[in-house]
Amino acid sequence: MSLQILGPFEGSGLNFMNFSGKTLAERYAPFNQWGMLREEQHLWPFGLTHDSRRAMNFGTQDYLGFSQNQAIINSVREFIEKHGIIHSAGSPTLTGRTVWTDQLEEKLAAVLKQKTCLVFPSGWMACFGAVSGLINGKDTIVMDALAHNCLQLAARLSSQNLYKFNHNDMAHLEEILEKSRQMDDKNGLFVITETLFSMNSDAPDLRRLMELVHKYEAILIIDTAHDLGVIGEKGLGLLETYDMHNEKNVIICGAFSKAFGTNGGFVAGPEEIRKQLTIMSPTYIFSTGASPLQCHVASKSLDLIFSEEGSRLRRRLKELVYFTVDKFHKNGFTVNGKPTQIVPVLIGHERIARMIFRNVFDQGLLINLVEFPAVPKGKAIFRFQLMATHQEAEIEKAIELMKVARVKVEKEMMELID
């Protein structure tokens, strides 16, 4: 498709990846023009500023509502009053660690039944750091085709022996592992995947995954960003459901940014990874460490997550998940994946999805529009995300808005065709 004729309903960022030229204008003007066309039509759902306290917010990853939890906010006040420190001001490899980093890492390692844990300033940095710090060019990586950007980028940088298995396809994974071990029986064979995929709300068969990891003497790096704290009786995520915390050769990474009410991430596993990551992980060495305040919030959240209050919030969230999925079905929507706090609502064509998004956003509903290339072309979704603090009435209102918008948009499209 020629760039000149791309309208606000067509194309994606991918059409503009091949920018070239010497000046800023030459390089980025086509993309900016297309972005402005979309913006003028209220069809640019990126980098929007909003007040999440006022909007109907179904586009957040604050699954337990901790970003506005009063107990956590009070403890932040007390922390600042008592300790008077908010910044780590150094690389954690050098002077950027504080007693609050130690406390958080010890607590998290204990909960996850791991020997060690390292805290990073963000989940992205933790996952990127785990892969890039533990793998080198002699190793082979076998990765789920839909793994998060932080895992994909790090894998590409770490080894050219990189293979992707079809999303959650354990038979395909085994095929690649078998061939890889036949070719190289001496070096590291790393399997990289996630526990809960946030575009699809689906998960690998973790029991089979572990069998394959052991059979081929591989090492698993698994990203638990979306389910740790949110899923499972104890809040330990899908790894709890499959009782995987005692497995050997497993490295668990994740993010605080979803369930823990703050930025930050971690890598946990056997003792051998600690020194290695401290010195070899670029996102650990070359960036300022997680702040004392971040560590304090994550630590306080961790206490809440693994308390009776955490169990209550998870039970409530589960109720809301079933309520929401049922409401979407009853209103004629198709919901992808497994019932979790992430409800991917299939819309289909990008043009229709953008028009529905514009309509509901203008009425104060925040949801994430996800389109190609994040999902296949023509399979645009709304990622409707639930918090334990949502109420049924808000959910009903949001779904009603989406239904009315869809009917209106489809009618407009039919009139255009006529």
Ligand SMILES: Cc1ncc(COP(=O)(O)O)c(C=O)c1O
């Ligand atoms: C699976 C997964 N891993 C890692 C991250 C990065 O986490 P953070 O936003 O804390 O950097 C995300 C963020 O959305 C994610 O979805």
